[in-house]
Amino acid sequence: MDGTYLDQFVALFETFDVPAAFWVNIKLTFFAALLSLVLGTVLAVMRISPLPSLRWAGTTYVNVFRNTPLTIIIVFCVLGLWGQLGVTLAPDFNENFVRLAILGLAVYHAAFVCEALRSGVNTVPVGQAEAARAIGLGFLSTARLIILPQAFRGAVAPLGNTLIALTKNSTVAAAGSVAEASGLMRTMIEFRSDVVIAIFLTFALGFVLLVIPVGLLTTSLSRRLAVAR
Amino acid sequence: MRRRTVGSAAALAALALTLTACGGSDEPAGGATSEETSAGGGESIRIGIKFDQPGLGFKDGDDFTGFDVDMARAIAEKLGYSEDQIEFVESPSAQRENLLQTGQVDMIFATYSITDARKETVAFAGPYFVAGQDLLVAADDDSISGPEDLEGKNLCSVTGSTSAQRIKDEYAAGTNLLEQPSYAECVTALTSGAVDAVTTDDIILAGLAAQPANEGKVKVVGNPFSEENYGVGLPQDNETCEDINTAITELIEDGTWQQILDDNVGASGYEANEELNPPTVEACA
Numbered sequence A: 001m002d003g004t005y006l007d008q009f010v011a012l013f014e015t016f017d018v019p020a021a022f023w024v025n026i027k028l029t030f031f032a033a034l035l036s037l038v039l040g041t042v043l044a045v046m047r048i049s050p051l052p053s054l055r056w057a058g059t060t061y062v063n064v065f066r067n068t069p070l071t072i073i074i075v076f077c078v079l080g081l082w083g084q085l086g087v088t089l090a091p092d093f094n095e096n097f098v099r100l101a102i103l104g105l106a107v108y109h110a111a112f113v114c115e116a117l118r119s120g121v122n123t124v125p126v127g128q129a130e131a132a133r134a135i136g137l138g139f140l141s142t143a144r145l146i147i148l149p150q151a152f153r154g155a156v157a158p159l160g161n162t163l164i165a166l167t168k169n170s171t172v173a174a175a176g177s178v179a180e181a182s183g184l185m186r187t188m189i190e191f192r193s194d195v196v197i198a199i200f201l202t203f204a205l206g207f208v209l210l211v212i213p214v215g216l217l218t219t220s221l222s223r224r225l226a227v228a229r
Numbered sequence B: 001m002r003r004r005t006v007g008s009a010a011a012l013a014a015l016a017l018t019l020t021a022c023g024g025s026d027e028p029a030g031g032a033t034s035e036e037t038s039a040g041g042g043e044s045i046r047i048g049i050k051f052d053q054p055g056l057g058f059k060d061g062d063d064f065t066g067f068d069v070d071m072a073r074a075i076a077e078k079l080g081y082s083e084d085q086i087e088f089v090e091s092p093s094a095q096r097e098n099l100l101q102t103g104q105v106d107m108i109f110a111t112y113s114i115t116d117a118r119k120e121t122v123a124f125a126g127p128y129f130v131a132g133q134d135l136l137v138a139a140d141d142d143s144i145s146g147p148e149d150l151e152g153k154n155l156c157s158v159t160g161s162t163s164a165q166r167i168k169d170e171y172a173a174g175t176n177l178l179e180q181p182s183y184a185e186c187v188t189a190l191t192s193g194a195v196d197a198v199t200t201d202d203i204i205l206a207g208l209a210a211q212p213a214n215e216g217k218v219k220v221v222g223n224p225f226s227e228e229n230y231g232v233g234l235p236q237d238n239e240t241c242e243d244i245n246t247a248i249t250e251l252i253e254d255g256t257w258q259q260i261l262d263d264n265v266g267a268s269g270y271e272a273n274e275e276l277n278p279p280t281v282e283a284c285a
Helices: A005-015 A018-047 A052-066 A070-084 A093-121 A126-134 A139-154 A156-176 A181-191 A193-225 B002-019 B067-078 B093-101 B162-171 B183-191 B202-209 B241-253 B256-268
Strands: B045-049 B057-060 B063-065 B086-090 B123-131 B133-138 B154-158 B176-180 B197-201 B218-220 B228-234
Touching: A005 A193, A018 A052, A018 A093, A018 A139, A018 A156, A018 A181, A018 A193, A052 A093, A070 A093, A070 A156, A070 B176, A070 B183, A093 A139, A093 A156, A093 B176, A126 A139, A139 A156, A156 A181, A156 A193, A181 A193, A181 B093, A181 B162, A193 B093, B045 B067, B045 B093, B057 B067, B063 B067, B067 B086, B067 B123, B067 B241, B067 B256, B093 B228, B123 B202, B123 B241, B133 B183, B133 B202, B154 B162, B154 B183, B162 B176, B162 B197, B176 B183, B183 B197, B183 B202, B183 B218, B197 B202, B202 B218, B202 B256, B228 B241, B241 B256
Parallel strands: B045 B086, B154 B176, B154 B197
Antiparallel strands: B057 B063, B123 B228, B133 B197, B133 B218
């Protein structure tokens, strides 16, 4: 093991395209975050709705997906949806796995988004919903105009935590044949086992750089957006 | 999950090293090799194997089976260890160097190919087997007889493996590569028809094909296109390399090697490449 640590890092970055692998994680995180936010909001509305059957469906979804390991969901997307059922989300062979992974990540994290939003709903005083009903608003209008806008502002911090978890969990997409950071790390360890510490540091630092801004941003947002009562 | 834990632990350790200005030192933490000489004695020996490679290194309940495991047992016996002194430890590919350097295992039998990059951090005895990269296909598939026939077909391998990389570099034009966490998933994809072939070393494929669940459904093509020298991974400051080499030579000469091979992967009809096997051991560096 000759040369300094710096030389090892330079050699690694020359041989392997580390930024490209991280870019895949950013893409996975971005699209899965959007999709899970939409799905999670729908689930949260279902869970606070007056209809018992909708509440039951929302609760079941959350309990099933929150308690299923993400790896199993991703592997199922590939071996079950694509392998057995022939579900194809993109004409390109590799892009198909990226989209299947986004689907798996979104389905899993929607359960956590739903629970984060429900915690935000708990910050909204009951009087708000009662007042909305008193002026004649139905459930959906109450949720859309009164409850959710306040709930989102109260749920910024837990939503941020979910986003941070999603960023790190995007590495599980390697189990679904997506060439992202953790897959590249395995390749690098296989070929350059002599500089394994430099490899670990590269990926540890990479994720620190990705995740810290999210944490800082959501913390400051959660302070600024909190509804003063 | 475990990978992340190990990763952060290693990162922390590395950080600590750098902070105490010891960076750059590649000394293994503590001289933890427990065994002294070939005489053995009361000490037990920790041997790293794979737990998930049927036919080679496989944990079946409390039993360990496979070619690597039986070779490890036979060699440990020659070194003076009885059956109950052997402790098998799981050694996934990504952790092999780390396990040896930190003294958590005394030797590794885990389809461990001897390469120059690995020799920078660990030592090897052997080789005790020469495998070659090959293809596993459906039993009724006659359209694939080598890597050239993969044009436009779907191929499965394990994420980060040398085999996947070789296919990408040398035969990738027009080959769709599916990367899975382990070969079990690849065989599932193969038997369901999602992929046309699975690639890795022939003996690993033979082990998979010999599994009762897969018997008759898949076959090894038998046209190896690389040379993988399986060695016994050892810490660099070992004193056992010469003795292990002697033991390997003895096992080959008295027929035990062939017996172990037939017992473990013979059921698939696989026969080791005769030009290269049984191998001649290399001198210890």
